[in-house]
Amino acid sequence: MNMPAFEQGRMKPVLVTPAALGVVDSMPISNFVDGQSVYSCGETAGQVYRVEFGAVRVYRVLANGRRQILDFHLSGNWFGLQNEDIRRSSAEAIGATAIRSISLRGARYVWQGLVPVVLENYSSAQEHQLVIGRQSAVERVAAFLLEMSNRAGCACKFDLFMPRIDIADYLGLTIETVSRALTKLKNGNIIRLRGTRGVEIVNYKALQKLCL
Amino acid sequence: MNMPAFEQGRMKPVLVTPAALGVVDSMPISNFVDGQSVYSCGETAGQVYRVEFGAVRVYRVLANGRRQILDFHLSGNWFGLQNEDIRRSSAEAIGATAIRSISLRGARYVWQGLVPVVLENYSSAQEHQLVIGRQSAVERVAAFLLEMSNRAGCACKFDLFMPRIDIADYLGLTIETVSRALTKLKNGNIIRLRGTRGVEIVNYKALQKLCL
DNA sequence: CGTCTTCTTGAACCCTATCAAAGCACGTGG
DNA sequence: CCACGTGCTTTGATAGGGTTCAAGAAGACG
Structure with missing residues (x-):
């Protein structure tokens, strides 16, 4: 093969x-x-x-x-x-x-x-199928944060450029659930939130581990 | 535009x-x-x-x-x-x-x-994102049956070629939930089940309506 | 016809959605 | 500069849908 x-x-x-x-x-x-x-x-x-x-x-x-x-x-x-x-x-x-x-x-x-552009978009769509099909709320949000981090050049400190409702509709969740998941990650000292949009990944490995 | x-x-x-x-x-x-x-x-x-x-x-x-x-x-x-x-x-x-x-x-x-092949696969992946991201169990199963019907040449009577576990893992559900959804569709006189794999769509419009 | 696998059905639990309200952030105007 | 209002976000309480665990039924196959 x-x-x-x-x-x-x-x-x-x-x-x-x-x-x-x-x-x-x-x-x-x-x-x-x-x-x-x-x-x-x-x-x-x-x-x-x-x-x-x-x-x-x-x-x-x-x-x-x-x-x-x-x-x-x-x-x-x-x-x-x-x-x-x-x-x-x-x-x-x-x-x-x-x-x-x-x-x-x-x-x-x-x-x-x-x-290659189409293949890349196709690939990321499949990746996303896995996230919304088989991961819990916290896992989805964790995967989302890692994805955003990667797209920001693997920075551990970055700004989300979209409102919560967009995150929710991307992850197949409600804004409340997204908010609760973020709070949970914050309380677990995995991330830090700065204002509404700012995110800092404190424990990168823990975040990765959540995505399994 | x-x-x-x-x-x-x-x-x-x-x-x-x-x-x-x-x-x-x-x-x-x-x-x-x-x-x-x-x-x-x-x-x-x-x-x-x-x-x-x-x-x-x-x-x-x-x-x-x-x-x-x-x-x-x-x-x-x-x-x-x-x-x-x-x-x-x-x-x-x-x-x-x-x-x-x-x-x-x-x-x-x-x-x-x-x-065109890649674009088609990409398109169907996006379609599927919608199903697993924003539809309920019954809606997912309904969408799945319609998809299978279409791929069988829009036949209203066809065989599912995969076991329940595959349907479940495709739709982001468990086999039990898939089974219950099928039973619900059967009891609603929307489909008929013939043996384990056989499906007959009795009320095509009702099935479409479920997919919204 | 018996055995094994797959599917269905049932009951209890858990996670997420829903509904409701309070807290912030930000911009506007006094 | 502060008061106010609007929109977004967070937090809380409740309920519903899906998962999980556990049998039982129906097929498939030798």
Whole structure:
């Protein structure tokens, strides 16, 4: 089932990103305010996007109003990639955000470079399935904090850029449960909370251990 | 944010599948018995796979033994697509299964054709996030039955090809809860159960309504 | 036809959601 | 600079849904 090492390398021909193709950096950047829609469920999908700065939440809403945030996208992340013509999710800016949009006009060439991007998004979606499918509230919040820490460059001190409700809808919990989990982690001297958004990881290993 | 219709069509240059590239059909097919491993977590990833007949479950296991099935793959479905060198999930045959494996030797060309496949898998992963993140037990089972019905060609009468434990681990529930949900749907005259695996959807609309 | 596995059913418990209210943070205007 | 108001967060009490543990029933298979 295994392969020689020289073949493993071929897994990533994909380091040829669209940027490397030289077509992306010339694409237009738009600015969004907090909560502003980038695209909405039901719209036709004609572009893919890259966050230049700020953040984006991609989510879906059930008929009864329950919302599930599928992913957060930070500076450098691509989103809006899909095969179907119609958007089945919505995307909104979190805070002041700049987004580069790429039309799929020269589709074949653009998609080719986006393969690693799609694979990465796919991978993180699967990771998240595990978290919301098989972990308890505290474990989910712990996993979330580690994820945010990693995305902040593995800093042990960072700011959450989204409100509690977004964390809850990302983790499949309620804001109250998220708050209680954070309090529990704080009381266990695993994290420290600074104001509403600030987080400091005091006991990194304990946090990792919680994610099993 | 919308685009003219003629550009929409460009979203799918991707109908050029590997099969169309003429390299896939010549790839070797292996046979697997029920429960046999296709690849395991921790192995190096050198191939992608396509189910020829039978079925495959892709799953991850937490340190404490809790398992989450990420996806089921049926005849014609591709799996094992990832960017990283190391497998973070495991794949097993469900029942007697034939699988075609494609080395990523001619990687660039293969990946190019696989873009729609990856996008499809990504899309179904997101769909599933919604189910396990924001739906109740009965709603999850209802969604699962509809999914299986669709994959069986929208038949209202079909066989589940996996045991209850797989359904449970796919939906983030226990087997008992899955069983109770099925009983509830049966008692509500929404479905009929034939033996252990057989399912007949009696009230299709009611089932859809449950998924909201 | 018997045995083993899988599935279903039951009862008790636990975790998380829900409902309600108080505490903060921040911005506005006096 | 402080009072006030608004929105978000935390904390509390209760209830509901799902898990867990424990049998029992139904299939599958030799």
